[in-house]
Amino acid sequence: MATEPLLMARGLVKRYGRVTALDHADFDLYPGEILAVIGDNGAGKSSLIKAISGAVRPDEGEIRLEGQPINFHSPMEARKAGIETVYQNLALSPALSIADNMFLGREIRKPGFMGKVMRKLDHSAMEKMARQKLTELGLMTIQNINQAVETLSGGQRQGVAVARAAAFGSKVIILDEPTAALGVKESRRVLELILDVRSRGIPIVLISHNMPHVFEVADRIHIHRLGRRLTVINPKEYTMSDAVAFMTGAKSVPTEPVAA
Amino acid sequence: MATEPLLMARGLVKRYGRVTALDHADFDLYPGEILAVIGDNGAGKSSLIKAISGAVRPDEGEIRLEGQPINFHSPMEARKAGIETVYQNLALSPALSIADNMFLGREIRKPGFMGKVMRKLDHSAMEKMARQKLTELGLMTIQNINQAVETLSGGQRQGVAVARAAAFGSKVIILDEPTAALGVKESRRVLELILDVRSRGIPIVLISHNMPHVFEVADRIHIHRLGRRLTVINPKEYTMSDAVAFMTGAKSVPTEPVAA
Amino acid sequence: MSEPTAASPHHDYEKVLKDSSTDVASFDTDDKSFLQKFRHFLHSSPSAVSLIVLVLSLVIFGALLGTKFFSAFSLTLILQQVAITGIVGAAQTLVIMTAGIDLSVGAIMVLSSVVMGQFVFRYGLPVELAILCGFAVGAICGFINGWLVARMKLPPFIVTLGMWQIVLATNFLYSANETIRAQEIETTAPLLQLFGDTFRIGGAVFTYGVIAMVLLVAFLWYVLNHTPWGRHLYAVGDDPEAAELSGVNVKRMLISVYVLSGIICALAGWALIGRIGSVSPTAGQFANIESITAVVIGGISLFGGRGSVLGMMFGALIVGVFSLGLRLLGTDVQWTYLLIGVLIIVAVAIDQWIRKAAG
Amino acid sequence: MSEPTAASPHHDYEKVLKDSSTDVASFDTDDKSFLQKFRHFLHSSPSAVSLIVLVLSLVIFGALLGTKFFSAFSLTLILQQVAITGIVGAAQTLVIMTAGIDLSVGAIMVLSSVVMGQFVFRYGLPVELAILCGFAVGAICGFINGWLVARMKLPPFIVTLGMWQIVLATNFLYSANETIRAQEIETTAPLLQLFGDTFRIGGAVFTYGVIAMVLLVAFLWYVLNHTPWGRHLYAVGDDPEAAELSGVNVKRMLISVYVLSGIICALAGWALIGRIGSVSPTAGQFANIESITAVVIGGISLFGGRGSVLGMMFGALIVGVFSLGLRLLGTDVQWTYLLIGVLIIVAVAIDQWIRKAAG
């Protein structure tokens, strides 16, 4: 991949009082690839993608999308620019139903006068589509599609968030530990979904602690350590043991140019 | 194990409006064992352990601890009876510090007059102990022990909850997906911790979606499906594939007596 | 998306998944009894509970007082007495749904009514224009509230507490506390008294103010439940951060809510002229506490994101029923106050109890 | 616990973990500048921000009014004027920390003071006993509030709104609206006026009421930050469900908070006799709104779990400074109210701004 990165960040710094979450971190995502981001708990992975997707504003550093410097003030702007994110804390509205959550900000309205002038929602269309997306993810234990999200099990909730991101295909999809709470079957479906999205040409950022999954789907692996990018490796050239050794500091990284 | 179960439940039912979370579920935990509970997302695993630990009250069914029927009105009562639980949603107070959370309800007070009469907390003792417990779990990225829990990364938070349960050894420890958000290193430490606790003679209930981990540490595996116990298997007699096939309904269970 | 398109799973055990069950879970609910259907109904329509409490209190006072209370006339009188609170309560509902609170509703209402009146009588504006100006004033006050809450991130309690004092003082400074008498309004600008006009259906007496309240509540019910804006409002109140992350423009929502609240308060101001006949700067002192009470009795959470505007209306009516009922029972004013205090608590307790039983 | 004791990991890659780094993460913070140290200070002591706003407002009014304002006498007068609000605010702080609200504080305060007075003058009880009875009444009212909130799970707003009316009406019914005059108290039961007694240090005039407020706030600061009960209070306000699951007896905590709040209100009632000299059943109508204002200006979240009781005291003082300052400036009452409205908002805005800058 000698092309230009689609999404690029250089020297990102984010401090919270006495805590340093990002310490001059770099980041590159190339078109059409699956980039995995791995690292210890608290290494700064979530902070990195929050900075990229406009959810927090970095103290220093610059971000470029398709070569253009960007400066998102809110996740909405990032989304408008085509960056769709599933945050680790899921960002669902607890009291709203599954369907309401999936379509928040992109509601389907009734056709004709009722929808255009009266702005009436098409509840049944949204419910149908929500049920379909959940079935695609294998979430068969959800009995009532109008259940409030706060009453869902941990994994069901995560499924809803992932289904939402997948349903609204866009320029980049960022998934922060999308399978952490998922069961065996549901996790597998998410992996399939990721591959499916890539086959539509959309690049994906996947944060995960699951090494077999990472090595199964990733094209490149960004290893994050102590708030910065330690290195990027090609999963075909390194073993899982290498990756884990790098990310935990058990082994130091060979000084070679970053894989691209 | 022909002994009596330490903790036993029969015919537990829990309904939420139109949703059935537990549908006549049974449960047995024997002294000194590690019992894994596996099942699809939404199968009712968390509901089961919430019923057992007093966090929700079942609509039907009975629970016995050491042969005696019990009827907890609150998690506190369960805790007093020696059942320590890490809930899936972690049950931490977001605005309180790590140390405050770890010692909530079991604070260390200063020695002498200040502690006894003035009830003064020994902040430094608690901070020291909290740091030590986190180090044991390999959570080395926590920079500031007085950080509010809400500012921790997903995995760091989970680490705090697990460290708390482990620190206060008791009669039964229940862990609901304790490693879901944890990194490779941190997960491994939790597994070590679990084995360590068993070696102290304390039985553990471990809910997890991670089959290799489950098969590595469990003595018996309780498979939950659609709100009830489908079967209990011995990990030495079945493969991971069998377990996954049972729990997802891909294969039906041979009609044999439940393993004990 | 059906089979993996590229890599194959690392773990063997994942291969068995292709055979896994694909039915959506369902259970024999044996939910056929009337009671259980009723429970579901209560569960899915939160305002039904306040309605039950309302009906209960009507029945009790009806039994105690007979036709003196249980007449078309008395019952519609209650409607008239709560119309203003109901309208202001609608504004309050919107704000409280966002986890805010609006202490300035009463002040905005009065300032708007004073502007409507003074613009006719002091500056000789046509009454329609004066009314529009009143609405504009309401909207501006609401906008300032909303801007301070959304942009400056100040707590709504403080913002609207400050605005309450500011608007009241502005009102007094502007109007010099002059009352415009009913008789003058009647001859010069009867449109100002529109909402006080009545029509009868049998013994029942309705004012247009009552109709305005009912239509407003129905309209807001529709907006909250059947339009994107309504869903966004719930989301913002529920968890603003999550709403922001899922793509709701939280700031714009908040500002629009406070502006709308201001406009509704102006409507209440107009209705107030109808009710008291005159334009008086001293009215509406307790509108904020009364509207908040209606909202809370109606089962709407002060922490935002939950509840129904219908509940608010029932809440207002419950207080209205108690007040009139107790006065008719002839209790001393002090005893009335005491009993209203008790009954507010009891009403909410019954509400909670029904919700729990329906759980 | 160091090496796995039994099984060995399924995955090879986990074997490398034994070499992983064991240092706690640390970064070059280059936080050596004064500014940054100051930021950390603000960050770690939330009440410092309100203190800064307080000092700023003192300086501004001092500059405008000179020695008329900036004298020991005037400054201690402010303390006297806010003492009651500060004491009631302490009660309010506790309740708000639990994500509750107490609208009945003022009513409880007045009822307690009436009981203290009437028990001496109507029943001839020894004054010490009458005072104890006043405290008991406060505690009972608080207990009822707490019981309804904790056991019946009713919203605090409604419970205390109801109690407010009930206590107020009880008070009027019981006292028959009789004021006990200062002269009578002075001769028969001077202990009731204790907190009104003054002592001087130079030009500064302190009442024991002021001392009571300061000691109470200091005591609560200690309790909240340095005892288990205090930590539990924060936990309950933060997330009651999480607190319950981690083993805090949430119901008992809530009840104890409301009881304590009732007792503090009784103390305020005693101090009130000192301040106004007499026992008057109509006092304290705004105590609830004023105490909530002090709490919120002091940076305490109405959603519970966050803030410091010191902040509340500074919040009360900020309002006191504005009020006296504006009155001394001789602005018209309405302008004073308007400006107090503006200044309340500005004070909180500055507070937010400093917090953000310190972020």
Next chain:
Amino acid sequence: ADVSACLITKTDTNPFFVKMKEGATAKAKELGVNLKSYAGKIDGDSESQVAAIETCIADGAKGILIAASDTKGIVPNVKKARDAGLLVIALDTPLEPIDSADMTFATDNLLAGKLIGQWAKETLGDKAADAKVAFLDLTPSQPSVDVLRDQGFMMGFGIDPKDPNKIGDEDDKRVVGHDITNGNEEGGRTAMENLLQKDPTINVVHTINEPAAAGAYEALKAVGREKDVLIVSVDGGCPGVKNVADGVIGATSQQYPLQMAALGIEAIKKFADSGEKPKPTEGKNFFDTGVTLVTDKPVSGVKSIDTKEGLGKCWG
């Protein structure tokens, strides 16, 4: 101006006090007195008045004019001011005991009540014997003006008030009931509606003040009874007198706030200049600023003026 004075009113919302303030300000300007005015937030807000007194002392004022919200409770603070050498004059509402202030300039509120009571009785003639009377009072705490007017009306009308210091203890069948209005239109309307519901045959209404009377009228109008019910009130503000002319109110007892204020300022000025304190009206323990019945339907035995004359003397 080196003489400074304070005016402390109950509220700044009641036109009565607005006028009082205007009168005081005008007089102060004329005499070169430096006047600062304060007011409570609502009727009954005594704490604001206490704080105002303290401010006046700190400010070095020579005298205070106060319309007290809590007529007994404020006494110790008034004493503090007097001890500090200030002249304290009660306006409109006497303190209890009345000599707690250096002097009181007020309407004779009992007389104001008696006048409208007598007028109503005479107007009804024989029908007074089986009249149905509603009382629209002020606030639940029964402040002195409220009690004096309410019980004064009863005395004038021929109802035994029982304890004249207490509202609500009378047992005359003609009394339908009491309700409170907070002295404004909204409260007046609701209270009237409630009492009408209790007894739809009400034909006489006593109101604490004219805003309350205007509200009561709206309630009567809504049920078509505005023509056959007598409303009486106290105040004599311009809107109120116009309401008498329009037949909304039958008769009102007019009071003179501008005069109270002007006299008060003069007294402080005089006190500052010469140390001389004002004297009460002959035979009374306060300075009576006068009260006049305003009606267009005079009755024999009760002195009154018509609305044209009333408009000439009205305020607000």
